Amino acid sequence: MDTTDQPPLLERLFAESAGDLARYFTRRHGVSAIVQDLVQETFLQMARGLKEGRQLKCARGYLFGIARHLSQAAWERKSREVVVPFDTVAAVADARTPVTVKDDRVDAARETIAALAPLQREVLELRFSQGLSYAEIAEALGIPVGTVRSRLHNAVAAVRERLETNP
Numbered sequence: 001m002d003t004t005d006q007p008p009l010l011e012r013l014f015a016e017s018a019g020d021l022a023r024y025f026t027r028r029h030g031v032s033a034i035v036q037d038l039v040q041e042t043f044l045q046m047a048r049g050l051k052e053g054r055q056l057k058c059a060r061g062y063l064f065g066i067a068r069h070l071s072q073a074a075w076e077r078k079s080r081e082v083v084v085p086f087d088t089v090a091a092v093a094d095a096r097t098p099v100t101v102k103d104d105r106v107d108a109a110r111e112t113i114a115a116l117a118p119l120q121r122e123v124l125e126l127r128f129s130q131g132l133s134y135a136e137i138a139e140a141l142g143i144p145v146g147t148v149r150s151r152l153h154n155a156v157a158a159v160r161e162r163l164e165t166n167p
Helices: 009-029 033-051 059-077 086-091 104-115 118-129 134-141 145-165
Strands: none
Touching: 009 033, 009 059, 009 118, 033 059, 059 134, 104 118, 104 145, 118 134, 118 145, 134 145
């Protein structure tokens, strides 16, 4: 098979993940010009890593790891800007999960997720909002897959318990 017919890894990743990265950054930084800058910088850093010969076990996970670090750096640089936290993202339309009815359960779920420990909340978001696999999350956060599983399990259990006790 002629490999010249296959798009390069970076082009394939851009086609598959640019929208997900934009949503990821939007959830952390709100709707602003910084989102597109962060998406572009993520792919630039990925390209540099590939050019330097970095071997990737999980390209998408590595990409979101870069995004995570860029997001944290942007928060530090832009500490005076208004940031829209994960729990108040109702205004951001996600084509995969259209919301047509808002009720008290949605607000309770947002409040519950916002109350989670930051590491649990991040694993929950990467899994359910971004659709990353356990291996991709592990690569993005630099933690073992077992830790991803336990954090996700604990986060889901905490959300379920709070929503069941406070319907």
